[in-house]
Amino acid sequence: MIQSMRKFTFDQAASRVVFGVDAFDTLADEVKLLGGKRALVLSTPEQEGIALEASRRLGAIASGVFPRAVMHVPIETAREARETARRLNADCCVAVGGGSTIGLGKAIALESGLPILAVPTTYAGSEVTPIYGLTEDGLKKTGRDRKVLPKTVIYDPKLTLTLPPKIAGPSGMNAIAHCIEGLYAPDGNPIMTLFAAEGIRALAQALPRVIRAPEDIDARAEALYGAWLSGIVLGAVSIGIHHKLCHTLGGTFNLPHAEVHTVILPHAARFNAETAPEAMRIAANALGVDDAPRGLYDLAQSVGAPIALKQIGMPAHGLERAAELATQNPYANPRPVEYNGVLELLRNAYAGARP
Ligand code: NAD
Numbered sequence: 001m002i003q004s005m006r007k008f009t010f011d012q013a014a015s016r017v018v019f020g021v022d023a024f025d026t027l028a029d030e031v032k033l034l035g036g037k038r039a040l041v042l043s044t045p046e047q048e049g050i051a052l053e054a055s056r057r058l059g060a061i062a063s064g065v066f067p068r069a070v071m072h073v074p075i076e077t078a079r080e081a082r083e084t085a086r087r088l089n090a091d092c093c094v095a096v097g098g099g100s101t102i103g104l105g106k107a108i109a110l111e112s113g114l115p116i117l118a119v120p121t122t123y124a125g126s127e128v129t130p131i132y133g134l135t136e137d138g139l140k141k142t143g144r145d146r147k148v149l150p151k152t153v154i155y156d157p158k159l160t161l162t163l164p165p166k167i168a169g170p171s172g173m174n175a176i177a178h179c180i181e182g183l184y185a186p187d188g189n190p191i192m193t194l195f196a197a198e199g200i201r202a203l204a205q206a207l208p209r210v211i212r213a214p215e216d217i218d219a220r221a222e223a224l225y226g227a228w229l230s231g232i233v234l235g236a237v238s239i240g241i242h243h244k245l246c247h248t249l250g251g252t253f254n255l256p257h258a259e260v261h262t263v264i265l266p267h268a269a270r271f272n273a274e275t276a277p278e279a280m281r282i283a284a285n286a287l288g289v290d291d292a293p294r295g296l297y298d299l300a301q302s303v304g305a306p307i308a309l310k311q312i313g314m315p316a317h318g319l320e321r322a323a324e325l326a327t328q329n330p331y332a333n334p335r336p337v338e339y340n341g342v343l344e345l346l347r348n349a350y351a352g353a354r355p
Contacts, residue, residue, distance in 0.1 A: 008189035012236060015118075015128055016152045017228065021217060024119065024156040027057050031092065034115050034151055038063035040090035042081065042104050044070065047097045047121070050159065054096050054119070063088040069101040071257065072250075075136040078107035085112060092117060095150070096159075098171070099124035099257070106132040106148035118150040121159045123171040123203070123223060124258070125178055125231025128153060140251050149235070155228060157221040165211045169303035170258035172207040172223055175230035176200055176296070177261045179286075180269055181240050182233035183279035186332045192236050193282065195229045200286035202226030204299055211303045240333040241326070242268035245342070248325045249314065259312045262305045263352070266297035267345045270355035275334040293355040308352025319346045 016033075018026050031039050039062050043051035048067035055062040066084050070077055085093070085108050095105035096119040103126060105116040110132055118127035130149040133142040163171070179196035182188055203226035209219035245268065246260045270293035273280050280292045289295030297307065306312050323343040331337070348355065 009187070010189050010191055012191075012232075013130065013146050013149055015150050017128075017155065018152070019155040019225070019228070021157055021221065023154050024159060027054060027094070027117075027119070027154060028059070028061065030152050030154060031058060031061055031094065031117055034092055034117060036092035036115070036117070037061050038089055038091045039094045039117070040085050040088055040092070040108075041065045042069055042093055042095045042101050043067045043097050044101055047101070050121070051096050054094055058094070063090045066104075069095075069097060069104040071100045072135045072140055073100070073103040073107050073133055075134055077104065078134060082108050082111055085114065090114060094119065095127075096121065098122035099126040102126040102150070103133055105150070107134055109148045110145060113147055116148070116150040117152045117154065119154045119156070119159065120224075120227070122163060122167065123175040123227035123230070125175055125227055125234050128228060128231040129235030131235060138251075140247070142247075153228075155224050157217055157224050160220045160224055161215060161217070163214075165214060165304060167258070168210050168214070168223070169207060169300070169305040170256075170262045172203050172210070172227070172303065173262035173265060173296075173300055173305055174258040175227045176203050176299075177242055177246075177265045178230040178234035179203075180265065180279070180283055180292075180296070181242050182237045183282055184272060184276035184334045185237035185240065188237050192233050196233045197282050197286045199226045199229035199233060200283060201288075202229065204287045204295075207299065207303045238332055240268075240331065241271060241335075241337055241342070244331055244337075245322070245326050245345075248322055249309070252322065252325060253314055253318055255309070255312050255314060259306050260309075262300050263307060263309050263312065263349050264345075266293045266300065266355045267349045269293040269296055270348075271341060271345050272334045279334075297354050309346070309350040311352065314350060316350065319343060319350060322346055
């Protein structure tokens with residue numbers, strides 16, 4: 001019997017999901033269904049074009065475009081966006097983009113309660129989680145509030161065709177990381193195990209195809225489907241050593257989010273492999289390999305994603321500090337999180353060793 005089958009609580013707040021090629025065409029209808037009459041469209045500066053297109057499609061029910069979302073939702077950006085929403089008298093937000101843009105929508109929703117319609121264009125999964133993050137004085141704080149869970153999500157694989165392989169690979173590995181931790185989370189449940197296994201399967205099959213042939217719309221659709229499942233898992237369970245380490249490394253050493261996930265994942269899986277054998281068996285099966293940690297490492301390599309912390313800006317002298325920070329506040333993880341084990345994990349990840 002799997003761990004999560006012994007005793008569990010299933011309490012899933014669901015979003016309305018519209019999935020498929022050209023699903024973006026339903027944008028105006030979906031905003032109306034939400035009761036929106038003055039939608040504020042959010043994006044990063046790089047994706048302003050698609051935000052303007054969204055606004056054009058909304059026509060009279062658009063109130064404006066705020067194209068200034070940036071990574072990790074700095075509080076200054078959140079304040080500026082909240083003020084814009086107030087000034088324009090917006091009654092909902094349409095967030096078109098990755099986790100950074102959807103995160104900005106959540107920052108607005110957290111304060112104002114405005115409903116969010118998310119149009120994700122990466123595989124981060126934020127669009128189906130009640131998790132928000134805000135960065136103040138260099139420190140990222142995260143929390144959970146159902147108010148920030150987008151009410152509607154439009155997944156259109158066409159919008160991911162422009163996602164370059166160097167973003168798509170790590171973004172997909174980041175999604176797989178949500179699934180891996182969902183398989184051994186103490187508050188997991190059999191439904192989340194199903195979602196996690198299917199998320200890993202879909203992403204592991206689709207990502208190499210996405211990288212090989214970025215215009216393959218079927219591969220893009222399957223990757224996006226896997227990302228949706230992985231986001232649901234992330235929103236439903238508590239995170240373990242993998243996510244905590246990534247947050248520590250990202251926050252303290254300013255390493256790129258999805259790339260850190262990609263590098264750490266095989267080593268975090270190896271760290272937990274002996275204490276979470278059933279989770280590893282399910283993961284290996286979903287990956288189509290014998291050994292999950294090595295399968296994750298090989299997948300990252302096959303999609304051209306970074307595999308070593310030294311490749312992505314981690315200073316060698318920071319490993320001990322990172323291990324200290326990661327072991328300061330104990331958290332639920334199958335294997336106890338102690339300094340020596342974490343330092344060994346980090347050293348292997350720094351070198352990019354196959355686990
Ligand atoms: P991102 O949103 O920062 O996007 C990365 C870059 O890719 C940006 O420049 C963006 O404009 C560009 N981009 C996005 N989609 C594109 C597309 N289809 N074509 C071309 N360019 C595109 O990256 P991300 O990995 O999606 O999100 C990372 C952030 O999300 C982090 O801050 C992370 O902490 C957060 N996150 C939050 C949750 C949650 O549940 N709250 C979950 C996952 C990630």
